[in-house]
Amino acid sequence: MSIVAIVGRPNVGKSTLFNRLVGMRKAIVNDSAGTTRDRHYGTTDWCGREFSVIDTGGYAMGGEDIFEAEIRKQVVLAIEEADVILFLVEVSTGITDLDMVMADLLRRSSKKVILVVNKIDNNDQIYSSHEFYALGLGDPYCISAMSGSGTGEVMDAVIAALPEDAGAEQADDLPKFAVIGRPNVGKSSLTNALLDTERNIVTPVAGTTRDSILSRYNKFGMDFYLIDTAGLRKKAKVTEDLEFYSVLRSIRSIESSDVCILMLDATAGIEAQDLNIFNLVVRNKKGCVIVVNKWDLIEKESNTMKEFAEAIRRRIAPFSDVPIVFTSVPNKQRILDVLQTAMRVYYSRIRKIPTSALNEYLLPIIEETPPPSTKGKYIRIKYVTQLASPTPSFAFFVNLPQYIKEGYRRFLENKIRERWDFEGVPIQIFFRQK
Ligand code: GDP
Numbered sequence: 001m002s003i004v005a006i007v008g009r010p011n012v013g014k015s016t017l018f019n020r021l022v023g024m025r026k027a028i029v030n031d032s033a034g035t036t037r038d039r040h041y042g043t044t045d046w047c048g049r050e051f052s053v054i055d056t057g058g059y060a061m062g063g064e065d066i067f068e069a070e071i072r073k074q075v076v077l078a079i080e081e082a083d084v085i086l087f088l089v090e091v092s093t094g095i096t097d098l099d100m101v102m103a104d105l106l107r108r109s110s111k112k113v114i115l116v117v118n119k120i121d122n123n124d125q126i127y128s129s130h131e132f133y134a135l136g137l138g139d140p141y142c143i144s145a146m147s148g149s150g151t152g153e154v155m156d157a158v159i160a161a162l163p164e165d166a167g168a169e170q171a172d173d174l175p176k177f178a179v180i181g182r183p184n185v186g187k188s189s190l191t192n193a194l195l196d197t198e199r200n201i202v203t204p205v206a207g208t209t210r211d212s213i214l215s216r217y218n219k220f221g222m223d224f225y226l227i228d229t230a231g232l233r234k235k236a237k238v239t240e241d242l243e244f245y246s247v248l249r250s251i252r253s254i255e256s257s258d259v260c261i262l263m264l265d266a267t268a269g270i271e272a273q274d275l276n277i278f279n280l281v282v283r284n285k286k287g288c289v290i291v292v293n294k295w296d297l298i299e300k301e302s303n304t305m306k307e308f309a310e311a312i313r314r315r316i317a318p319f320s321d322v323p324i325v326f327t328s329v330p331n332k333q334r335i336l337d338v339l340q341t342a343m344r345v346y347y348s349r350i351r352k353i354p355t356s357a358l359n360e361y362l363l364p365i366i367e368e369t370p371p372p373s374t375k376g377k378y379i380r381i382k383y384v385t386q387l388a389s390p391t392p393s394f395a396f397f398v399n400l401p402q403y404i405k406e407g408y409r410r411f412l413e414n415k416i417r418e419r420w421d422f423e424g425v426p427i428q429i430f431f432r433q434k
């Protein structure tokens with residue numbers, strides 16, 4: 001999927017614009033487990049074209065008095081990673097020094113840049129927008145992110161600027177795994193251990209996006225693609241300290257994968273940044289295997305692994321039904337386990353459960369523990385079926401769907417997980433009127 005990045009100095013209205021663009025999507029209410037709303041990254045569509053939008057400011061450090069150096073890093077990164085850049089300025093301040101700095105960087109890039117002048121709240125201000133021609137980035141688009149006026153034209157311009165959709169990009173139906181995680185956790189080591197040492201790997205084929213390479217792995221009865229971002233990331237090594245960096249890098253890999261192998265560093269435990277990446281996986285409804293790497297560096301007692309796993313599951317709750325594998329790449333410890341687990345998650349994720357089996361199992365459970373009645377209304381679930389979606393989604397047909405509470409949704413999800421192996425697979429549950 002293509003990525004559109006919104007850049008601009010603090011306070012020009014990036015997050016307001018982001019909310020408006022992403023909010024345009026007629027939201028399929030996403031109430032699947034474990035999804036926390038990330039306010040800075042979302043997908044949207046316009047005229048049938050789907051793409052991701054990132055508010056780079058959301059990952060900025062320091063707030064108002066952000067340093068020029070940080071702004072620079074963000075712009076450089078956006079140029080590297082995004083397909084189209086929305087450069088936001090605001091009309092009331094005119095062109096500021098920071099605007100100039102950013103415009104210089106953007107002009108020198110080969111990426112498509114769309115200049116957007118925000119806070120045009122009335123027609124008179126459109127005249128003031130002319131001064132922004134001086135940025136040397138072409139015609140400014142005038143918008144009010146607040147009211148939404150002008151944003152449709154910006155979306156049209158975005159669509160026109162997006163690269164050809166790599167719709168026919170799928171090489172074939174083989175599973176695609178992505179190795180993701182913070183810098184230094186061991187992603188390249190794992191990827192190299194798998195790919196370099198195995199002679200029968202296979203020529204890289206051009207992947208789903210311009211930037212990702214799929215390497216085919218075919219050994220030990222496993223045949224799949226590994227999305228190899230390891231080589232790509234070297235070029236931006238300097239900016240690795242930014243959370244924004246990991247997030248942006250991860251997004252592309254996550255979006256092109258079926259199952260994500262999320263690596264953690266055992267010596268660091270699970271940190272906020274790991275959780276953010278985990279949440280991206282869940283929000284994209286991808287399968288997940290957590291790999292705790294550098295296990296050789298941990299002093300172990302008999303229960304260490306179990307306690308470690310429990311601590312992780314507490315942090316990733318409510319979606320804690322995720323496999324966890326403990327590895328040491330240099331010792332080649334459990335590396336194949338990682339792949340086998342990823343395979344299992346892949347097959348669980350594409351499994352279709354027959355409607356009859358679902359109802360035979362779930363209706364008696366529902367009869368025994370029905371949804372609590374609300375406002376004196378009696379809530380009846382008639383039947384359940386798995387939808388024909390690419391990831392597991394279940395629809396329960398109900399007389400009064402609006403009265404079903406989150407707790408009951410979770411109860412049903414847990415029951416499904418008890419009966420069928422959906423370890424590492426986000427599942428969605430919908431309640432529909434019957
Ligand atoms: P960011 O720091 O670039 O993400 O900027 P925000 O989206 O947080 O917006 C900064 C301020 O500008 C907020 O107080 C917004 O309400 C305000 N703002 C955003 N868009 C508009 C607009 O179109 N018109 C006006 N008048 N204010 C706006």
Ligand code: GDP
Nearest residue numbers: 183184185186187188189293294295328329330
């Ligand atoms: P990446 O940034 O996530 O790709 O991480 P790298 O693969 O570059 O690894 C970062 C550092 O950790 C390197 O010095 C590796 O040699 C080291 N490393 C990777 N895996 C392990 C492991 O399982 N145990 C130990 N002790 N070191 C590891």
